Amino acid sequence: MKLIHTIAGLQTVLAQEKGAKKSIGFVPTMGALHPGHIELVKRAVAGNDVSVVSIFVNPNQFNNPDDLLNYPRTLAADCERLEAAAADIAFVPEVEEIYPEPDRRRFHFGSLETVMEGRFRPGHFNGVAQVVSRLFDIVKPDRAYFGEKDFQQLAIVRALVEQLALGIEIVACPIVREEGGLAMSSRNARLTATQRERAACIFKTLSESDALRGSLSVRALEQWVVSRINAVAGLEVEYFDIVDGCTLQPLNGWADTNCPVGCIAVYAGDVRLIDNIVYGKNPVSIF
Ligand code: PAF
Numbered sequence: 001m002k003l004i005h006t007i008a009g010l011q012t013v014l015a016q017e018k019g020a021k022k023s024i025g026f027v028p029t030m031g032a033l034h035p036g037h038i039e040l041v042k043r044a045v046a047g048n049d050v051s052v053v054s055i056f057v058n059p060n061q062f063n064n065p066d067d068l069l070n071y072p073r074t075l076a077a078d079c080e081r082l083e084a085a086a087a088d089i090a091f092v093p094e095v096e097e098i099y100p101e102p103d104r105r106r107f108h109f110g111s112l113e114t115v116m117e118g119r120f121r122p123g124h125f126n127g128v129a130q131v132v133s134r135l136f137d138i139v140k141p142d143r144a145y146f147g148e149k150d151f152q153q154l155a156i157v158r159a160l161v162e163q164l165a166l167g168i169e170i171v172a173c174p175i176v177r178e179e180g181g182l183a184m185s186s187r188n189a190r191l192t193a194t195q196r197e198r199a200a201c202i203f204k205t206l207s208e209s210d211a212l213r214g215s216l217s218v219r220a221l222e223q224w225v226v227s228r229i230n231a232v233a234g235l236e237v238e239y240f241d242i243v244d245g246c247t248l249q250p251l252n253g254w255a256d257t258n259c260p261v262g263c264i265a266v267y268a269g270d271v272r273l274i275d276n277i278v279y280g281k282n283p284v285s286i287f
Contacts, residue, residue: 001082002089007138010091014052014139022049026141028132031055032072032186033081036176040145041085043173052139053082054091056098061127067272072189091139103130109159115248116241116263117152117274125156132157136166143169147176149183151263151276155248175275177203183275194234195268201232202266206277209262213279218242218251218260229266238265238272245278 004010014024025048027040033055044051055078062068075092082090107129112118118125136144146154158170176184180200191199205228209221216224226237242251245259254260260279265272 001079001087003079004089004091005093005097007093007097010052010089010138013089014050017050018140023143024048024139024141025051026135026139026144027051027053027087028135028144028146029053029055030057030071030186031078032074032189033078034176034184034186034188036147036149036184038081038085039176040147040173041082041087043171044143044145045086045088047171048143050089051087052089052091052141053087054093054135054139056091056093056131056135058098058127058131059095060099060103060130061124063121063123066270070190072186098131098134103134105130105133107133107160107163109156112152112155112159112248115152115243115250116239117265120238120265125153128153128156129160133160133164136161136168141168143171145171145173147174148172149175149185149274149276151261152248155246181207183273185273187271187273190271191268195271198232198234199266199268199273201235202229202264202273202275205229206262206264206275210277210279213254213260218253222262225262225264229264234268236267238267240264242279 002013025044027044029037041053057071059068079090107126109125113125146157148154154172161168161170178184181203182199205225209225212221222240222242225240229235229237242260242262243249244251244257245261251257251260261276263276265274
């Protein structure tokens with residue numbers, strides 16, 4: 001695997017590959033790689049001639065400075081994992097390489113960005129769009145791989161690709177879970193053993209809620225999920241919204257959509273966890 005830190009270095013290698021008509025699969029990450037990331041990498045390796053994985057903790061998408069400061073950074077272990085997954089290139093730029101000047105671009109995603117994560121993390125998706133569009137412009141991949149855990153991010157990235165007419169295929173990959181059901185996340189590394197054990201109730205509750213759809217209204221089911229999780233010591237739900245899987249708009253009733261998705265953000269101490277359930281379809285992807 002090639003470890004490359006500069007855009008010029010990466011583009012020299014990619015120019016050769018593209019000249020030889022090789023397809024490029026791209027996995028953008030912020031590092032602290034876990035098996036969920038590695039699934040994305042394996043898909044990129046299997047589906048393309050050349051796989052590129054970026055590791056870049058994007059300061060522009062952190063609305064909370066402490067979250068940025070505490071974000072786990074594990075480059076040596078990440079490179080070992082990427083080698084083992086047969087990735088071809090790890091692209092690990094410095095902040096100045098990605099943002100030689102402050103990025104003042106403002107993206108607009110309409111109602112996709114005003115709900116859920118967008119509501120609780122103002123500016124977050126603009127920062128995601130800035131870095132993803134910048135990385136897409138540098139790598140110019142044929143395909144890019146994103147996890148369904150970040151359900152709203154996936155919708156935003158698809159909208160970005162459409163708005164900018166980038167012609168990149170966005171491949172959505174199912175959530176990878178720990179043994180107890182907790183969705184894999186780089187932030188899980190910051191959980192204590194007790195928090196990790198308790199956080200398993202997030203997926204358990206989401207799964208159980210699927211069976212109650214027939215007997216509870218959307219609002220009542222939202223309340224049921226929130227109160228079940230809040231009843232666990234040390235967990236606090238920030239939001240749980242049942243939305244349409246395409247528009248991400250909250251449902252008033254089950255008849256509003258044929259693809260209801262429950263999206264949740266929960267604090268375990270100061271660690272913020274997100275997860276979701278595609279009702280009636282989990283674990284099958286809707287994308
Ligand atoms: O999902 C992530 O890890 C990040 O939001 C991404 C897509 C790598 C952009 O920084």
